[in-house]
Amino acid sequence: MSALVVAGLRKTFGALRVTDGIDLAVPEGERRGIIGPNGAGKTTFFNIISGWLPPDAGRVEVFGRDITRLPPAHIAHLGVRRSFQKSALFDALSVEENLRLAVQATDPSRFDAWGRIGRHRRVLEAARSLAERVGLADELGRRAGELSYGRKRQLEIALALAEKPRILLLDEPAAGASPYERRLLADLLRDLPRDITIMLVEHDLDLVFNLCDRISVLVRGSVLMTGTPEEVGASGEVQAAYLGTAHA
Numbered sequence: 001m002s003a004l005v006v007a008g009l010r011k012t013f014g015a016l017r018v019t020d021g022i023d024l025a026v027p028e029g030e031r032r033g034i035i036g037p038n039g040a041g042k043t044t045f046f047n048i049i050s051g052w053l054p055p056d057a058g059r060v061e062v063f064g065r066d067i068t069r070l071p072p073a074h075i076a077h078l079g080v081r082r083s084f085q086k087s088a089l090f091d092a093l094s095v096e097e098n099l100r101l102a103v104q105a106t107d108p109s110r111f112d113a114w115g116r117i118g119r120h121r122r123v124l125e126a127a128r129s130l131a132e133r134v135g136l137a138d139e140l141g142r143r144a145g146e147l148s149y150g151r152k153r154q155l156e157i158a159l160a161l162a163e164k165p166r167i168l169l170l171d172e173p174a175a176g177a178s179p180y181e182r183r184l185l186a187d188l189l190r191d192l193p194r195d196i197t198i199m200l201v202e203h204d205l206d207l208v209f210n211l212c213d214r215i216s217v218l219v220r221g222s223v224l225m226t227g228t229p230e231e232v233g234a235s236g237e238v239q240a241a242y243l244g245t246a247h248a
């Protein structure tokens, strides 16, 4: 089954056609890279999928359900979670506190006054296990605002995971990360269970080519090609439109 199907998606800002008929289908469990030059419309595409921008035309389906024009909270509730290019952390709170808030927000028993003590322990354990999972177990007491760029991205992924996503949209998770942090990030994403479908917008082509099963190349608002990393890497058309200029 397809986790995500997008058909004929269009979006115009004034005279600028940013999304110009995007068609793609992402099977459940796939790691799909979305690459393309600056301004190709990648972030706009994510904004439309997650409900932050209404498209002018086209359709978005998640696990067979039409989600076009549903509000962002509703789409999130259906399991589509995104991490943002700009940090969405509570900088003054510790890593553990950020994680606890995210876990609490999704805890179905949060209104049950009788279970408070047990719940507190459950929330704490879930927060610590998320920190462990993304490699932040040693940073639990540190304020989020004091973390390095790369570690902030790790924390953002942990916050998205707290919400038990079925589809995870990652917008430039390696931005600002050191080479060491990029390796940690690659390991972390590779180890995520396959019941989470991942779409990764990223300028770090090594990360995309090493991690993704298939890659869609977005150029001027539409999909130039979708293929395995080998196919995309070998395509003269892609090199001409994107890779050649990106490496120039």
Ligand SMILES: Nc1ncnc2c1ncn2[C@@H]1O[C@H](COP(=O)(O)OP(=O)(O)OP(=O)(O)O)[C@@H](O)[C@H]1O
Pocket: 013, 016, 018, 036, 037, 038, 039, 040, 041, 042, 043, 044, 045
């Ligand atoms: N709200 C908006 N109003 C007007 N123009 C916009 C708006 N949002 C994006 N754009 C324009 O749409 C184009 C595509 O932007 P978008 O951020 O989607 O590209 P991108 O592929 O994510 O780029 P980058 O790789 O640099 O992040 C750009 O020219 C941008 O200036």
